Amino acid sequence: MRIAATGDLHFYSGAPEVWKPIFRKIEHQADVLVVAGDLTNVGLPEEASILVDELADFKLPVIVVLGNHDHEADEVDVIIGMLRDAGVHVLDCTSVQLGDVSFVGTKGFCGGFDRHGVQPFGEHMLKDFIQTTIDEADMLERTASRLKGPCKVAVLHYAPIRTTLKGESEELYPFLGTSRLEEALDPHGVKVIIHGHAHYGSPEGRTRGGAVVYNVTRNVLETYFNQAYRIIEV
Ligand SMILES: [Fe+2]
Numbered sequence: 001m002r003i004a005a006t007g008d009l010h011f012y013s014g015a016p017e018v019w020k021p022i023f024r025k026i027e028h029q030a031d032v033l034v035v036a037g038d039l040t041n042v043g044l045p046e047e048a049s050i051l052v053d054e055l056a057d058f059k060l061p062v063i064v065v066l067g068n069h070d071h072e073a074d075e076v077d078v079i080i081g082m083l084r085d086a087g088v089h090v091l092d093c094t095s096v097q098l099g100d101v102s103f104v105g106t107k108g109f110c111g112g113f114d115r116h117g118v119q120p121f122g123e124h125m126l127k128d129f130i131q132t133t134i135d136e137a138d139m140l141e142r143t144a145s146r147l148k149g150p151c152k153v154a155v156l157h158y159a160p161i162r163t164t165l166k167g168e169s170e171e172l173y174p175f176l177g178t179s180r181l182e183e184a185l186d187p188h189g190v191k192v193i194i195h196g197h198a199h200y201g202s203p204e205g206r207t208r209g210g211a212v213v214y215n216v217t218r219n220v221l222e223t224y225f226n227q228a229y230r231i232i233e234v
């Protein structure tokens with residue numbers, strides 16, 4: 001299966017219409033389109049409707065997760081409804097199987113990496129913050145553990161490893177992802193992980209379990225490959 005992967009489209013009212021021709025090209029080069037969150041700029045339904053319009057006659061299955069920007073206006077349920085009405089698979093600790101490939105996905109959250117990860121200790125605000133990460137990672141792991149088929153792919157917004165953040169300021173790393181996502185996916189045979197969010201990160205890395213991790217933030221892909229999407233064969 002050829003996955004056309006991109007992320008961080010950040011659609012906003014009045015944005016130049018650059019995606020229609022890109023989606024046309026993708027139809028000829030891939031079997032599925034994956035968008036790794038930040039579909040909108042400030043989480044407005046009218047921004048999501050631009051994406052829905054641009055995908056109106058798109059012929060491939062589309063799988064997305066939401067990003068932090070899609071939460072900004074507190075209209076997540078409306079945005080998810082619009083996307084699902086348009087036939088888009090919105091993954092929220094859920095999965096979808098297309099042929100031999102099963103996809104699990106969720107937004108993910110902050111928390112940092114490895115021994116520098118934020119721990120649930122001290123003030124209740126800090127405990128609540130990191131518990132959000134722990135709860136989402138636990139749900140992701142439960143779904144990942146039930147995936148079937150020979151090929152398992154995960155779609156996230158936040159990064160599961162540090163390597164694909166290289167290029168970002170290290171002070172920001174705890175807000176760009178968490179290794180709790182890596183720990184949720186590695187034990188369950190997920191071999192490809194696609195994420196966004198880190199606009200100035202690096203395109204590729206590996207988890208400790210050997211899964212290939214792709215940062216498909218549009219800005220990263222344009223910087224490294226001069227293209228707004230990346231074809232990943234699985
Ligand atoms: Fe973004």
Ligand SMILES: [Fe+2]
Pocket residue numbers: 038067068069157196197198
């Ligand atoms: Fe983001």
